[in-house]
Amino acid sequence: MGEILWIMLFVMAFISCNAFPDLSGVHWVNGTWMGSTTLPCTYTLSEGFTLQTLSWSMERDSSTSTVFRRDDSGDHIFLSRFRGRVSVPKHSPGDASLLIENLEIPDSGRYTCQVIWRSGNNSSMTKETTTTVKVLKVPASKPTVRAGERGLAVPAGSSASLTCEASGSPPLRYRWFRGGPGEAPRLLRSQPELAWGSLRPSDAGTYFCEAEGRVGAAQRSDAVELVVTGAAPAAPRALPYALPAALAAALAAAAALGALLAARLRRRRDEPLYEVAFHSSTDVTGLGTDVKAPVKGLRKETNAKSETSNDTSIMKDSSHGSISVGKNHEYENLMSAMELEYEMEKPE
Numbered sequence: 001m002g003e004i005l006w007i008m009l010f011v012m013a014f015i016s017c018n019a020f021p022d023l024s025g026v027h028w029v030n031g032t033w034m035g036s037t038t039l040p041c042t043y044t045l046s047e048g049f050t051l052q053t054l055s056w057s058m059e060r061d062s063s064t065s066t067v068f069r070r071d072d073s074g075d076h077i078f079l080s081r082f083r084g085r086v087s088v089p090k091h092s093p094g095d096a097s098l099l100i101e102n103l104e105i106p107d108s109g110r111y112t113c114q115v116i117w118r119s120g121n122n123s124s125m126t127k128e129t130t131t132t133v134k135v136l137k138v139p140a141s142k143p144t145v146r147a148g149e150r151g152l153a154v155p156a157g158s159s160a161s162l163t164c165e166a167s168g169s170p171p172l173r174y175r176w177f178r179g180g181p182g183e184a185p186r187l188l189r190s191q192p193e194l195a196w197g198s199l200r201p202s203d204a205g206t207y208f209c210e211a212e213g214r215v216g217a218a219q220r221s222d223a224v225e226l227v228v229t230g231a232a233p234a235a236p237r238a239l240p241y242a243l244p245a246a247l248a249a250a251l252a253a254a255a256a257l258g259a260l261l262a263a264r265l266r267r268r269r270d271e272p273l274y275e276v277a278f279h280s281s282t283d284v285t286g287l288g289t290d291v292k293a294p295v296k297g298l299r300k301e302t303n304a305k306s307e308t309s310n311d312t313s314i315m316k317d318s319s320h321g322s323i324s325v326g327k328n329h330e331y332e333n334l335m336s337a338m339e340l341e342y343e344m345e346k347p348e
Contacts, residue, residue, distance in 0.1 A: 023096075023115060025129035031108075033137040033169040034214070036101040041113035041129055043094055049117040052124060054088065056098045060109035067111070068098065081106075100133075108135045139216020140168035143209055145224050153227040154199055161195040164221060166211035173212045180206035180223065204228040 023043050031037040039056075056068040058079075066078045068086055075090075077083045085101045096113055112130045119125070143166035154160040164174045176194040179185035185208075188194060196203060206225055212218035 023113060023127045023129040025113060025131055027131060029131055029133050031100070031103045031133055031135040032167075033103055033105060033135055035103055035138075035170060036099065037103060037133070039098040039100070039111050039113070039131045039133065041096040041098065041115075041131075043096065043115060043127070045094055046117075049119050049125070051115070052118040053114075053116040054096050055114050056086075056088075057112050057114070058109050059112070060106075103135045105135050105137075108133055137215045138167070138169045138213070140166045140172055140211040140213040140219050142166070142219045143174070143211040143221040145207070145209060145221050147224070148195075152224060153229055155229050156201055157198050159195070159197055160199050160226070161193055162207060162209075162224065162226070163193050164209035164211060165192070166219065168211070168213040169215060170213070175210045175212075175218075176207065177209070178205055178207050199228050201228050 023041055025040045025042070029037055029039060041056075052071070054070040055066060057064055057066045067082050068088060069076045069078065070088060075088070077086060081104075082100075087099050089095045089097065096115060098111065098113065100107060110130055110132050112128055114126065114128045116124055116126045143164045146163045146165055148159075148161035148163075150158060150160055162176070164176065166172055166174075173190070174192040175190050176188045177185040178188055183206075188207075194207065194209075204226055206223050208223040209221045210218045211221075
């Protein structure tokens with residue numbers, strides 16, 4: 001009798017150590033309405049045993065229904081209201097946990113994880129673990145503010161962001177405000193994130209956010225102070241490359257203006273033209289060498305624009321006409337010769 005007892009104890013110890021381990025899980029889970037939760041169910045693999053069936057069932061109002069089942073034919077969801085909302089890991093041996101998304105109030109109940117293994121001699125072993133789920137409508141928690149990578153002291157011209165984070169029954173609504181103590185808060189944005197593409201010194205100030213769920217009042221975060229430090233390094237500008245072209249254009253314009261002014265000055269200083277006019281039909285070639293052409297005098301003409309005077313001499317013959325000659329070297333030589341001849345023929 002004693003030998004049989006020792007044999008039985010040895011077999012039980014062998015089975016507990018090498019055959020089928022117990023499942024592990026938790027006894028109670030609080031779920032958030034419209035949120036998601038995981039019901040833990042894990043086990044260790046044992047040599048000589050393969051998974052035959054894994055199932056999750058739900059007990060509510062004294063009735064039990066199979067929610068999920070996995071066998072050789074694949075995964076199956078038996079309750080239509082859970083379709084698209086429950087899943088079990090496929091590629092994690094030893095993990096049979098049930099994930100429930102978009103929790104609803106009727107999801108509250110007792111959930112049982114059952115695992116069946118088959119041994120090499122076609123025997124099977126079954127283990128179960130039960131977890132109670134309570135789905136609650138949870139108001140939004142007090143939100144926290146998370147700064148971006150640069151923190152709360154950011155150089156001017158840089159990008160920055162502040163993110164409002166809270167928990168509670170989704171969907172949660174977020175709002176951002178600006179205003180310190182003694183100031184009226186000013187609504188900035190109705191989004192979880194407050195971002196700046198390029199900070200300006202005027203963006204420095206006190207900021208806080210609010211989070212509000214479907215139930216409960218809105219919750220306000222602690223205020224944070226955003227500091228805008230010295231200007232960030234400016235990007236290279238194209239001005240140095242455009243400067244030579246601008247200088248060249250300015251120099252060209254100045255040269256053109258100078259040429260125009262010089263042309264005008266030359267035009268003002270041009271000597272007047274002198275014309276030869278005949279007041280009779282007598283050909284000037286008909287003048288004899290013995291005809292005296294008395295000098296009537298010099299006529300001075302003044303140009304009002306250039307204030308330059310020019311002398312004009314007219315040689316006149318009462319019968320043959322008059323001649324006006326331009327002021328030049330030949331004219332001066334002719335005038336000198338005529339004056340000399342006039343002085344020589346002047347009576348004593």
